[in-house]
Amino acid sequence: MAERFSILDAMTDPKLFGSTFGDDSFAAWRALLGRFYGLPLDDAAELVEAVTQRQTAPHSGFRELWVAIGRRGGKSHVAALVAAFEAAFHDHRDKLAPGEFATVFLIAADRAQARTLLRYVRGIFQNPMLKAMVARETTAGLELKNRSAIEVATASHRSVRGYTVAAVICDEIAFWHSDGASPDTEIIAALRPSMATLDGRLIAISSPYARRGILWDTYRRHFASDSDRVLVAQAASRFMNPTLPQRVIDDAMAEDAPRASAEYLAQFRTDIASLLNPDLIEQAMRPKPVEIPAASKTRYFAFCDPAGGGQDEFTLAIGHMDRDTVVVDLVRGLRGSPAKIVQEYATVLRNYDLRRVTGDRYAGRWPRDEFLRWGIRYEVSEMDRNALYLELLAAMNSGRIELPPDQKLGRQLGSLERRTGRSGRDLIDHPPGGHDDLANSVAGLVTVAQSPRMTMKQTPLPF
Incomplete structure (x- = not known):
């Protein structure tokens, strides 16, 4: 079947995908996928040249396709289409060991997007x-009679290991964050050996975001290049999906032009920059240990970022001043019962001879009352998150901070974004869907430790 059907045959055959992908609204997608698979395009070549800025292509096609496409451009539909084509119309059985399957991965940024892709595939x-x-159908996808399988997964470098991969389709890869345990570069690095046996194809389809991450790096290196393995395309939403009403884009541009330019015109955002230089973060990290035990005659400070469960961590940072340098002795993050976490953190604080901790205004009086149960005074920070990060930036730039060798903390610090709001004020936060719980506690610790008010002797609690 693989020899009888090309991707264009499958997209235009009314008995296969033609009812969805055969009409004029998918003409640009058919041209782009035809070029990727090395098929003759005839009159459609101009469509490909418009989005790739290149006129030449290897006759055998490319092994990687990286596409920056605006919102509502048909990305998820096409991701499911490519997964179905790779699994159904390619037979790898002669290269598979007994019991082995050729897996086509559909990887999404989160579970909700993975469920959407799975619905499209089914x-x-x-x-x-x-x-x-x-x-048979599985909870994660489908197994086919030709010993191919389609599986959807969330972005994790651990979950993609141990497979023989025929193809991988990465959905919204610009939003695979670099602040967790699975940075986008680590996931792609973990996938490449899995694709080696079957010389699998890699397709990454996403709306663009900030000028960082693996999508931006690949775009910067290969867009309009003569690579015979990597094809990069960039196209506005309506170019790939002419049925999208223009008024939707016009309204979005009037409301927030920088955001709409990324979401609908497929332009990488210029109003978002990384707050901290990765080199500064690396230089600030001590080689070891991860945690420095409490020492007598040392004055310690603490800051915590409470959380009520879910994906956010309840974090705590403890440190001290060494001349004019803030030394972060300890940083921890826990998920689970907030009350139990407070009890555990209270023990940690007492180990460092601390009877007070600073935090934000989360959940009203609850943190204050809960810490007080264990003999710890919770003080509310006078600064908001934005101000705390500006203090952290100053300390990092002047080399006045020593960080523990905690890679998760490092990734969160590296992912912090500095955005210019419409009012002209800089806003600092984690990227959409990301996390900064550890980073926030460290930023608060830096501010508390350097505050003149905190140099005064601590007032004892009345018990």
Whole structure:
């Protein structure tokens, strides 16, 4: 079947995908995928040149496709289409060991997007011809009778190991964050050996975001280049999906032009920059230990960032001043029962001879009352998150901070964004969907330790 059907055959055949992908609204997608797979394009070549800025292509096609496309441009539909084509119309059984499957991965930024992709895949396989190829459905996808499998997964460098991968489709890769345990570069690095046996293809489709991350790096290196392995395309939403009403884009541009330029015109944002230079973060980290035990005759300070459960961590940072340098002795993050975490952190604070901790205004009086149960006074920070990060930036730039060798903390610090708001004021925060819990506690610790008010002797608690 692989020899009889090309991607363009599959997209235009009414018995296969033609009912969805065969009309004029998908013409640009058909041209781009045809070029990627090394097919003759005839009159559609101009469409590809418009989005890739290149006129030449290897006859055998490319091994990697990186596409920066605006919102509502059909990205998720096409991701599911490519996954179905790679699994159904390529037979790898002669290269597979007994019991081994050729896996086509659909990887999304989070579970909600993964569920959406899975719905699209299952919808495609409702086609009678394709449905006959399904051996069984799984919670993560489909297994086909040709020993191919389609699996959806969230972005994690651990979950993609141990597979023989025929193809991987990365959905919204610009939003695979660099602040967690699975940076985008680590996930792609983990996938490449898995694709080696079958010389699998890699397709990354995303709306663009800030000028960082693996999508931006690949775009910068390969857009309009003569690479015979990597094809990069960039196109506005309406170029790929002419059915999108122009008024939607006009309204978005009038409300927030920088954001709409990224979301609908596929332009990488220039109003977002990294707060901290990665080199500064690396230079600030001591080689070891991760945590410095409490020492007598040392004055310590603490800051915590409470959380009520979910994906956010309840974090704590403890440190001291060494001349004019803030030494971060300890930084921890926990998930679970907030009351139990407060009890555990109270023990840690007492180990450092601390009877007070500073934090934000989270949950009203609850943190104050809960810490007080364990003999710890909780003081509310006078500065908001934005101000705390500006203090952290000053300390980092002047070399007045020593960080523990905590890679998760380092990734969170490296992912902090400095955005210019419409009022002209700089706003500092984590990227959408990211986390900065550890970074926030460290920024607060820096501010508390350097505050003249905190140099006074601590007032004892009345018990």
